[in-house]
Amino acid sequence: MxxxxxxxxxxxxxxxxxxxxxxxxxxxxxxxxxxxxxxxQAFFENVTxxxxxxxxxxxxxxxxxxxxxxxxxxxxxxxxxKEDVVLNLASGVYGKGFGYWAKRYAKRVExxxxxxxxxxxxxxxxxxxxxxxxxSVVCVCHHDTPSGTIxxxxxxxxxxxxxxxxxxxxxxxxxxGMPTGPTSSQAAVYVTGPNKCLGCPPSLSLVxxxxxxxxxxxxxxxxxxxxxxxFTDWKNAWKKTEPFPFTPSVAxxxxxxxxxxxxxxEGPEAVWERHALTARVCREGIKAMGVDLWPASEDIASPxxxxxxxxxxxxxxxxxxxxxxxxxxxMSAGRAETLGKLIRxxxxxxxxxxxxxxxxxSALGGALKASGATVDVAAGLAxxxxxxxxxxxx
Ligand SMILES: *Cc1c(COP(=O)(O)O)cnc(C)c1O
Numbered sequence: 001m002x003x004x005x006x007x008x009x010x011x012x013x014x015x016x017x018x019x020x021x022x023x024x025x026x027x028x029x030x031x032x033x034x035x036x037x038x039x040x041q042a043f044f045e046n047v048t049x050x051x052x053x054x055x056x057x058x059x060x061x062x063x064x065x066x067x068x069x070x071x072x073x074x075x076x077x078x079x080x081x082k083e084d085v086v087l088n089l090a091s092g093v094y095g096k097g098f099g100y101w102a103k104r105y106a107k108r109v110e111x112x113x114x115x116x117x118x119x120x121x122x123x124x125x126x127x128x129x130x131x132x133x134x135x136s137v138v139c140v141c142h143h144d145t146p147s148g149t150i151x152x153x154x155x156x157x158x159x160x161x162x163x164x165x166x167x168x169x170x171x172x173x174x175x176x177g178m179p180t181g182p183t184s185s186q187a188a189v190y191v192t193g194p195n196k197c198l199g200c201p202p203s204l205s206l207v208x209x210x211x212x213x214x215x216x217x218x219x220x221x222x223x224x225x226x227x228x229x230x231f232t233d234w235k236n237a238w239k240k241t242e243p244f245p246f247t248p249s250v251a252x253x254x255x256x257x258x259x260x261x262x263x264x265x266e267g268p269e270a271v272w273e274r275h276a277l278t279a280r281v282c283r284e285g286i287k288a289m290g291v292d293l294w295p296a297s298e299d300i301a302s303p304x305x306x307x308x309x310x311x312x313x314x315x316x317x318x319x320x321x322x323x324x325x326x327x328x329x330x331m332s333a334g335r336a337e338t339l340g341k342l343i344r345x346x347x348x349x350x351x352x353x354x355x356x357x358x359x360x361x362s363a364l365g366g367a368l369k370a371s372g373a374t375v376d377v378a379a380g381l382a383x384x385x386x387x388x389x390x391x392x393x394x
Contacts, residue, residue: 010328071205092144148307188213199349285361289380
């Protein structure tokens with residue numbers, strides 16, 4: 001028996017979009033209130049303050065009405081002005097991609113680019129900023145998802161602060177899945193979204209802007225207003241007494257509220273631990289199967305997605321098809337530079353459960369074997385189970 005492509009897979013273990021929590025799906029089905037109904041205005045304020053608590057930021061965050069690419073483009077347009085010299089840090093497809101937006105608005109963009117299976121070295125950033133004190137904005141992607149690698153944004157944030165540059169962070173696929181936030185990274189603008197580790201469908205962005213970030217944005221004469229990209233339009237819209245610049249995504253705000261409740265009730269530390277354990281179980285299984293991880297060193301491997309390097313001569317595309325057809329398991333391909341070279345297993349939100357890591361090792365191992373690779377699936381499963389048991393008995 002095989003699973004046909006025309007029917008939904010049985011398990012979605014992707015690195016985004018991710019499967020949503022049942023509580024979130026139920027909340028999406030609530031009554032759609034009129035946005036100017038006082039009950040909705042009070043609710044929107046309440047959800048924003050909950051998001052502030054979850055993000056642990058000083059000011060109420062923005063909830064923008066589109067998935068996080070909207071917020072990333074809006075961040076570039078709002079924070080970066082004609083006088084700015086930007087240092088863009090690229091260790092993967094998203095980091096590299098941000099540089100193209102930065103170029104649209106900046107006076108000049110410099111870039112440090114490293115191999116997409118490695119991470120940015122904060123010392124290299126420090127040296128660069130010493131030699132180029134005119135840099136006013138530093139941009140970095142925290143978890144470059146198509147590589148499954150993590151940059152040390154807290155260290156990079158400290159280096160940027162030393163030189164007086166503002167930090168802009170893409171933390172879309174790491175926030176709420178590991179210890180990270182706008183405060184520890186000292187970010188002027190910290191972009192994330194509920195559609196990865198918070199377990200919502202793709203639809204909204206969350207953005208924490210610091211007081212310094214707002215000063216820069218409000219002093220930028222070219223920052224967008226009366227625009228889908230605008231940050232300033234939404235700055236005060238969280239207050240129940242203030243108007244919305246346009247209609248918020250009412251149903252999605254209901255979903256976000258349920259996801260935030262879930263996150264805060266389970267407790268951020270417990271959620272992060274669940275993600276870290278799932279990733280550890282998965283990595284142990286992959287390695288013991290005789291397959292390499294994509295990250296050049298395991299200490300930069302993300303706790304929210306495991307990128308698996310394809311053995312020599314094996315293209316990821318047919319392996320993904322095989323995993324889905326044989327086992328009903330959907331996993332993510334690479335993107336751009338990493339397409340074909342790796343497969344990504346997401347550990348985000350509801351799929352950050354060690355049992356799913358065992359399933360992923362089984363499905364990926366079986367599909368690799370069916371594609372002609374030499375893998376020891378049984379050894380992989382035994383190692384994954386042992387890593388899980390070790391954590392239980394600890
Ligand atoms: C998912 C994600 C985004 C949102 O962008 P899409 O490509 O539309 O999914 C942005 N940045 C990172 C790092 C992401 O993982």
